[in-house]
Amino acid sequence: MVMQHQQVANRVDIVKERLSFLVQYLRNPKEVGALLPSGSPLANIMTREIDTRNAPVLELGPGTGSFTRAILARGIKPQDLTMVETNSEFCSLLQRDFPGAHVHCMNAADISKQDLFGGRKVGAVVSGVPFLLLQPAEAKAILKAVFEVMHPDAALYQVTYGFTAPFPREVLRALDLTATHAGRTLRNAPPASCYRLKRRSASSARH
Template sequence: MTTDGSVLSDHCTKAGDYLKFLHAWIRQPRQTASIVPSSPYLGRLMASQIDPQGGRVMEFGGGMGALTRQILATGLPADHLEVVEINESFARNLRRNFPGVTIIEAPAQSVLAASVGGAEGYQCVISGLPLLAMSKPLQQSILAEAFKLLRPGGSYIQFTYSPRAPLAASVARALDLGVERVGTIVRNVPPATVFRYRRNADMARG
């Protein structure tokens, strides 16, 4: 019996990604959302919120690139995507696997200065950060920074492993943000729900 080399390589890659995620989670559980990378199903749902001809996109928390891969699969040009990843090992892996994408090693709450697009230069911020594990002040700092990046009408897309919205209600009120549920993916470990945040003024316009 023969073994398909590409299948074996894919299994080895997935196993390696799992071990890297597990190691990162053990070292910094508040920086890493899960012990396993996001599934393609979750990535596709999040990426479906992007217009590939709609301008620049920022990803918060690139990890091993599971979501990055799905964002690029929409047809968004690689040079229109920037990925924020504070973990040095993950960032190095992202640069190797996505050479056309800008990788930014900076905290999400202070990324504006390092961004290519600048203030109001992005159609969408997509996040895999573990918001539920963060304090309210940190949540507010990250979302405030995200909405500095977003142009009018822009969206912040966030997944969470809880059925409830990941951003504290008091933080959403302070930033004048509304939230919509995009959908739930059960074919993910663990199951995940995707939410979209927008400025209340934008939501009122439809």
């Protein structure tokens, strides 16, 4: 009986999360970029190369926290997780649901303008930002800022509903970055892939 109540409560939470995501999508389709939050099979793919050695971890565009839960399940402590999200409704939900983690309600393009990580370099970035909907200049500003705060050997894990990496080629060339496919699942609505973005060579980070 207690088990049944717990299952019903979990189901209600999932429906609430989907509804709040849908409402935000209808208000800001270009910003939110998806009708529904990602499911756990995709969250597993997005975080499977992350463990405690990658702390601190940065998450961009966490929405309602699908990838956040998976990052914490990989052993990253809440205090070693920083989330950057533009949507103020999502920011309030994230602050409520992930106590101890750092939530910044700001544009990912601005992350290198202040010290968000206590002087440490970020060991991995997980991104839900809808790069396919961004202008090349916006994509470039975000990637430039991300690679400034990241450890030279670290990777950014990017979700996409497309069949290629969602970054403009000229931006990857200009920043000397390379994208590789890191997994795909059909068990998501819509089916989605993860791309791993790294510096072409660690030495290019120092130039």
